[in-house]
Amino acid sequence: xxxxxxxxxxxxxxxxxxxxxxxxxxxxxxxxxxxxxxxxxxxxxxxxxxxxxxxxxxxxxxxxxxxxxxxxxxxxxxxxxxxxxxxxxxxxxxxxxxxxxxxxxxxxxxxxxxxxxxxxxxxxxxxxxxxxxxxxxxxxxxxxxxxxxxxxxxxxxxxxxxxxxxxxxxxxxxxxxxxxxxxxxxxxxxxxxxxxxxxxxxxxxxxxxxxxxxxxxxxxxxxxxxxxxxxxxxxxxxxxxxxxxxxxxxxxxxxxxxxxxxxxxxxxxxxxxxxxxxxxxxxxxxxxxxxxxxxxxxxxxxxxxxxxxxxxxxxxxxxxxxxxxxxxxx
Numbered sequence: 001x002x003x004x005x006x007x008x009x010x011x012x013x014x015x016x017x018x019x020x021x022x023x024x025x026x027x028x029x030x031x032x033x034x035x036x037x038x039x040x041x042x043x044x045x046x047x048x049x050x051x052x053x054x055x056x057x058x059x060x061x062x063x064x065x066x067x068x069x070x071x072x073x074x075x076x077x078x079x080x081x082x083x084x085x086x087x088x089x090x091x092x093x094x095x096x097x098x099x100x101x102x103x104x105x106x107x108x109x110x111x112x113x114x115x116x117x118x119x120x121x122x123x124x125x126x127x128x129x130x131x132x133x134x135x136x137x138x139x140x141x142x143x144x145x146x147x148x149x150x151x152x153x154x155x156x157x158x159x160x161x162x163x164x165x166x167x168x169x170x171x172x173x174x175x176x177x178x179x180x181x182x183x184x185x186x187x188x189x190x191x192x193x194x195x196x197x198x199x200x201x202x203x204x205x206x207x208x209x210x211x212x213x214x215x216x217x218x219x220x221x222x223x224x225x226x227x228x229x230x231x232x233x234x235x236x237x238x239x240x241x242x243x244x245x246x247x248x249x250x251x252x253x254x255x256x257x258x259x260x261x262x263x264x265x266x267x268x269x270x271x272x273x274x275x276x277x278x279x280x281x282x283x284x285x286x287x288x289x290x291x292x293x294x295x296x297x298x299x300x301x302x303x304x305x306x307x308x309x310x311x312x313x314x315x316x317x318x319x320x321x322x323x324x325x326x327x328x329x330x
Contacts, residue, residue: 014117069261069267
């Protein structure tokens with residue numbers, strides 16, 4: 001394990017600003033970022049990473065080889081919720097187990113963006129295929145989680161249990177056409193279609209300010225994550241341990257798959273981060289819509305207050321260290 005790599009990541013501005021946000025909440029500072037500003041920052045980050053990914057995809061060219069990691073990502077998003085649900089069902093009940101299963105099967109776009117920034121800082125290349133994988137991996141876990149809840153006998157809004165039938169169409173819309181995903185996919189397509197000329201035209205706006213915007217966004221995420229810690233403490237040691245153990249297990253499997261697919265080190269890290277992260281935006285919105293019985297004080301603090309900070313501070317450099325060792329990168 002490259003401790004220097006991990007310590008170096010802990011001292012980067014994005015991670016330090018995340019820690020600053022947590023410290024502000026824990027020390028009861030009145031520091032606050034308006035919600036409208038936070039939404040603007042998140043939209044900027046999605047736009048920037050979509051354009052960058054699209055440009056990289058255009059530069060690499062479209063080939064059948066690019067479909068393999070995409071299919072692997074979709075499969076991972078659909079499969080991960082099943083063992084998670086089976087592990088947690090007896091301990092938590094069907095609704096909460098399904099919500100956590102969907103959370104850990106889906107992905108965190110901010111963790112991905114932080115990992116991409118980490119690679120850029122180290123001069124490690126990555127392809128736009130991983131941006132497409134990020135866009136495709138968010139929804140399958142949501143749909144599988146709802147199916148698991150329904151099979152467990154949980155009353156799902158819009159399911160075959162006597163509801164008004166509007167829930168299923170709303171779920172599909174939430175999963176595939178919600179604003180952030182739509183912007184990400186749209187930016188990816190625009191970046192791919194416009195190619196190098198399109199990227200050069202927006203690069204001063206997209207590339208140069210990116211790290212500063214990411215710092216401000218992670219500052220706000222730190223404020224929110226610290227507020228969720230108290231709720232997580234009430235859930236017990238098992239779920240706290242799962243919040244850290246699950247990313248490690250999923251990352252180990254993802255690194256093995258990335259090696260079998262012969263992905264480049266940068267793409268291998270991004271694929272691993274996607275598999276090891278947990279959703280705290282798309283899944284809560286969809287679960288609240290379709291499985292309202294699920295307790296958000298369980299799955300939301302797990303993903304936001306534990307898994308997200310672990311991946312950003314320690315997971316990303318740890319996964320990269322393992323990848324460099326296995327791939328034989330000097």
